[in-house]
Amino acid sequence: MNRIGPVPNCVTLDTVINGYGEVGNGLKAFSLFDEMIKMGHHPSHYTYGNLLKGLCQGGHFKAAVKFLRNLQVAIILLDEMISNNVLPDRYTYANLLAGLCRKGKMVAAMLLFEKAMERSFSPNHVMYTCLIDGLFKAGQPKTAAYFFEEMLKKGINPDTVVLNVIIDGYSRIGCIEKVNNYFSTMKGGSLCPCLATYNILLRGYSKQQDIPRCFATYNTFIRKGFVPNELTCHSLIHGLCESSVLDIAVKILRNMVMEGTAVDKHTFDMLITKCSSNGEMGKAFDLLNTMNSLGILPDGDTYGSILKRHQQDI
Numbered sequence: 001m002n003r004i005g006p007v008p009n010c011v012t013l014d015t016v017i018n019g020y021g022e023v024g025n026g027l028k029a030f031s032l033f034d035e036m037i038k039m040g041h042h043p044s045h046y047t048y049g050n051l052l053k054g055l056c057q058g059g060h061f062k063a064a065v066k067f068l069r070n071l072q073v074a075i076i077l078l079d080e081m082i083s084n085n086v087l088p089d090r091y092t093y094a095n096l097l098a099g100l101c102r103k104g105k106m107v108a109a110m111l112l113f114e115k116a117m118e119r120s121f122s123p124n125h126v127m128y129t130c131l132i133d134g135l136f137k138a139g140q141p142k143t144a145a146y147f148f149e150e151m152l153k154k155g156i157n158p159d160t161v162v163l164n165v166i167i168d169g170y171s172r173i174g175c176i177e178k179v180n181n182y183f184s185t186m187k188g189g190s191l192c193p194c195l196a197t198y199n200i201l202l203r204g205y206s207k208q209q210d211i212p213r214c215f216a217t218y219n220t221f222i223r224k225g226f227v228p229n230e231l232t233c234h235s236l237i238h239g240l241c242e243s244s245v246l247d248i249a250v251k252i253l254r255n256m257v258m259e260g261t262a263v264d265k266h267t268f269d270m271l272i273t274k275c276s277s278n279g280e281m282g283k284a285f286d287l288l289n290t291m292n293s294l295g296i297l298p299d300g301d302t303y304g305s306i307l308k309r310h311q312q313d314i
Helices: 010-022 026-038 045-058 070-083 090-102 106-118 125-137 141-153 160-172 176-188 195-207 211-223 230-242 246-258 265-277 281-293 300-313
Strands: none
Touching: 010 026, 010 045, 026 045, 090 106, 090 125, 106 125, 125 141, 125 160, 141 160, 160 176, 160 195, 176 195, 195 211, 195 230, 211 230, 230 246, 230 265, 246 265, 246 281, 265 281, 265 300, 281 300
């Protein structure tokens, strides 16, 4: 880097390392970190935070820091920071927690969380959100609920993001009553449901094949001025397909296409498969033509269900 001009200072190097961290390129971030040390610069907590972000977002724990093992990644890096008189901040802890949770390393994430508490460091709502989300995705809803209660006891007010995480977590395991309770909590407070909230609800009701609630949620969604996206469309069509109301599913999809709503290939494939398996080949071919007109290219998965039905009819 210093070959192309003046020798960069700590601020410049931190900025570049942060850039690599943002795109999850932990390997380049560590390479630049090595140069930084050779130049005699002392890394700050921002440097370490950006390095950790690169490692965590890119998932390169083993490749970038070869001497660290799975559960030691967070702890050893923190100890190294402290031995260099650099105290980790919320930014650093949050990046570590997010990375560990994303990799499903919940034991390490909870150890890190406890270590932060031991150092009299007060976790913020971002750290709690990372941990709660990771626990739900790891199939530990009771532990997730415990940490949410701890968050409330510490006087940390939940925001829309953490409530979305909880609603999504309970939705995925079919606890619709809890989903509705937390949604009511969100509406009853000062928080406003967002696009993600309604998509989570729609997906949950769709999985339960609760079509009346699907449409009620969708209508509320539209009335509030939200614009449906690919996930909205897929969730609604999925519920209709599973409830075997294909005529309505096809009609809804066509209306969405005419209104300019984004419909992805996965949704078309799902509906074509359902139509084909029910022997409604006219609908299947109409959907195939619609795909082509939208520039969505069919592939083996798309044609597979049509060919399978054709072979059955021979």
